[in-house]
Amino acid sequence: MRIAIALTFSQHAVVKLLGCASVGCIPQPFTPLWLSGILEIMFGSMLLFGLASRSVALLLAGEAAIAYFTMHTQQGFFPFLDDGTLAIVYCIAFLYLSVAGPGAWSIDAITGTKPARAA
Template identity: 30%
Template sequence: MESTRTDLALLAVRVVVGLTFLLHGLDKLGDLSGTEQGFDGMGIPAPAVMAPFVAVLETIGGIALIIGALAPLFAIGLVINMLVAALTVHIENGFFASDGGYELVLLLGVASLAIAIAGAGRFSVDATLRIAQKVPGYPGGERRMLA
């Protein structure tokens, strides 16, 4: 029973965080030149490279989190993405997102970190393919063996 609750919690977090990244990624992809200009204005290095990279990472990473496919690996990329966003853009604006602060990127980054550590849970493509059992050290394998 405890395992089921944990897996449902992971599913809920994955879906909400994944959907948020997916929508932000699609927004960036929908106006890639605007995203590039925005990155340039924020001082992000190599905006012509970073804008499409971040847009694709957020889009594909969001889908990966939602379905739980290689979720810990994509989650690590999204943690790094949120850390860079916090340090380069948001930290100087304080905490609250309404002021341009780091509130949202902190929340998304820490939730992604939790997925990277815990794994995708039982209700995921990773579990269906038994990746944690096939790849030594893959997140989530220890919990499955104990359950």
């Protein structure tokens, strides 16, 4: 699941950074669209390979939630009316991955990285 989610999520970054599909442009550097594309490609790649997966997944869940509330709710609150269903699904999937962990096929598992536990 981690690999499939990371691959599909990273496609959004490629579209944002190499040309906006809806506008036909390349975003200006340091705009919100450009910054979200950079975060998505960087953290999506880290999640794909399972590097710092729990922290990265939590950050991406926040980014997906921000995307929903800043971009999609302008057209209405309900996800089926404002095209925000995918942002909500990504947010929930990233929250799940932040709790479940990266799985056996990850850099975290190979290196033996474990989440910090409270003493």
